[in-house]
Amino acid sequence: MADEFENSRKYNDKKSDEEGDMDVPKDVEEEEIGEHGLKKKIIKEGDGWETPLNGDEVEVHYVGSLLDGTRFDSSFDCEMPFKFKLGLGHVIQGWDDGIKTMKKGEKALLTIPPALAYGESGSPPTIPPNSTLQFEIELLSWTKVKDICKDGGILKTILTEGEGWQTPKDPDEVLVKYEAQLEDGSLVTKSEEVEFIVKDGCFCPALARAVKTMKKGEKSLLTVKPQYAFGENGWEPASGNDGVVPPNTTLQITLELVSWKIVSEVTTDNKVSKKILKEGEGYDRPNDGAIVQVKLIGKLQDGTVFVNKGDNEAPFEFKIDEEQVIDGLDRGVKTMKKGEVAILTIHPEYAFGSNESHQESATVPANSTVNYDVELVSFEKEKDSWELTTPEKIETCGRKKEEGNTIFKKQKYERASKRYEKALSFIEYDSAFSEEEKQQAKVLKISCNLNNAACKLKLRDYKQVVKLCTKVLDADSKNVKALYRRAQAYIQLVDLDLAEMDIKKALEIDPDNRDVKFECKLLKEKVKEYNKKDAQFYGNIFAKMNKLERLSSANGARKQEAGPMTIDSKA
Structure with missing residues (x-):
């Protein structure tokens, strides 16, 4: 920043009428910013609530003075505001920290201690060593600059705002125009409209990253550091119309998002x-x-x-x-x-x-x-449940159930399951039903849950089978199909005691039911199989224990026999 001051300073012998005197209202409180002694006194309130962020390009007018009132610099001397990017070390730390707290149009007096200004060295000949400085600063405006990668590698300044709020995602296909230049303004390349899939990228890595932050119609200036441009290798164009990008070069890329096609x-x-x-x-x-x-x-x-x-x-x-x-x-x-x-x-x-x-x-x-x-x-659209009368809900539920049955016969069990669940959604809340309608709904609920349990058995979702059959049995405790299907699920879940209880109850209700008798036979085989496994398991354990006991006894006997011999040999 000293260079900026050096180029523009014209000292006290030339004072512009536009500057006026640094008259600060005495009744305005001074606030401390941060923990290093920076102080700020507001001379004129700004507009709105927004303040600039790191990377934003701010435009200010200022007058800089020592504590004794000696002026050493002013933007009025140049008859134009001073611009710089905030938070990037382009100015003294006190400016970066203080201006971040200001609103558009605000005028404030910053008192900046040496540690946040020019420190022990000062800035000869105008700023002595260890000087506390005062700056009267007016924040005229700022241009938002987005640090896309949060490391300063791609800084985006919006030149033309886009439309709406949506931005492209990785799978989307975007249409862009771009122009790339070196920092000295030399043209590298200029494109007409180019289409590419965002995740595949185009030209250099920065374009894919930047376009994901842009809205339709937006035009932005990108400052791209080498790691997001062409790095250590640089770029040799295939066409003679394009310029070379030397190794480790920062690029200035103007990018416009013309449109894009959303891919989902x-x-x-x-x-x-x-x-x-x-x-x-x-x-x-x-x-x-x-x-x-x-x-x-x-x-x-x-x-x-x-x-x-x-x-x-x-x-x-x-x-x-x-x-x-x-x-x-x-x-x-x-x-x-x-x-x-x-x-x-x-x-x-x-x-x-x-x-x-x-x-x-x-x-x-x-x-x-x-x-x-x-x-x-x-x-x-098909009408939702809330749009139907109660008779229509019952009719729709019955129709959906029949559709589920048709799908089940085609062995499309997952689709059938969803159809039964959809059918139930029409009669789930029956508080407005008449007694007769409630009875009709009860029959449909039992039927849909039983059929859905059959689907879940085919899909091997045995825990859901148990839940669905339990719902049926809550409504009809003697429903043999529910007991039978829940027993099937319990057998698969190796909960054989519960399976036995359901089968016994089903046979009490319907002693001649062939399906339940078959399941009973299957259960007995499972019990026999698991008893055999248990017997073998525990038998192996007992055998191992007996073997260990025999070994232990044998080792003890050997020690008793070997003891005297060992002593004798040593003697």
Whole structure:
């Protein structure tokens, strides 16, 4: 900072009328900032509540004086404000610490001790050693500078604010313009519009990191240190139109985020992804059971079109979660908003699987990943429970249960389980039901829970089987199916005593039930098997103990026999 003062100082013999005198209101309290003796007295309050942060470029007017009133520098002498980046050591520490507490438009007097100014050496000839300094500073404005990596490696100054609040993520595809220069202003390269996937990056590592902090339409200046540019190796351009980046060079990059396409994962295993080409309307999306109208084009990875629906005719209509289309398309459309246009990339597991499939225009080979260009024209959501009358809730529950039964017969147990759970959600709260409706709901609840328990048995989720059957038995203590299925789960959980109790009770209720008799036989075999294992286990332990006892006795006898011989030999 001494150099800045040296370049601009004009001492006391030239005083600008614009400066005025450093008259500080005496009734204003002085506050201490930090623990090193820096003091601040506000002369004029600023606006708002924000204060600048480290890295921000601030613009100030100032007058600097010694404690005896001798002026040594003023920005008014240069007839222009002084600019610098805060917190980066470009000025004395007292300035960095003090200006961080100021609001826009604020004027304050900073009294800065030697340790936070020029210390023991001073700044000859104007500032003696160990001088306490006073600066009257007015914070005119500041430009926000973001330290993207928190290490000073990429500093971003926003030149043009962007729109909205969203910023790109790693999977997104962005469209940018950029221009890179050396610190002396020499042009390195200038791009037209360039598209790239954020996680894959472009030009140098700084672009991928910076673009994730930007909004659509934002234009920013990046100061990029070598570790986020081209490091020790520098950069040799492939084209003669671009300039060389020497090793260990800091770059100035102007970056504009023109637009981007949001890419999201539809499934947790990353086997169905969606790239949005055009945003939809509002926030609403289809739910399970919604009737949707779409335009879609299905393509193989080489671009071969195998299906085209609704493009030159009425939109293609299907019902969500009814297996009317491939699973990946079902799931993908469910995430879309009305009017949204997107590309769905669907792996074989959610497409046509390991079988060859003959479609409208082409055959889809086995194990093919496919793409669908989809536009969601409109949709009609299935009504939620709260939108239905009580008779409608009971009717819907019964219909969903029957759908679950159909799915169960197709051996799609996980989907069937979800359908039974959905069915129950319509009659879960029956406080407004009449007595007759409560009886109907009770029968449906028992049926759905029993069927769901059958699904969970197939899925080997035995703890859930126990919970579901217990719910049924709470409502109907003599339900043989619930006792039977819970006994099956207990056997698998090796809780044989509880299994025996359920089987005995089931046989008391229905002595001729073949399924329960079979489970009883299975239980006896399990008990015999575990008794045999226990006998073998404990038998092995006893055998080991007996062996140890015999060894111990034998060792004692040997010691008694060997004792005198040993003594005799030593003698």
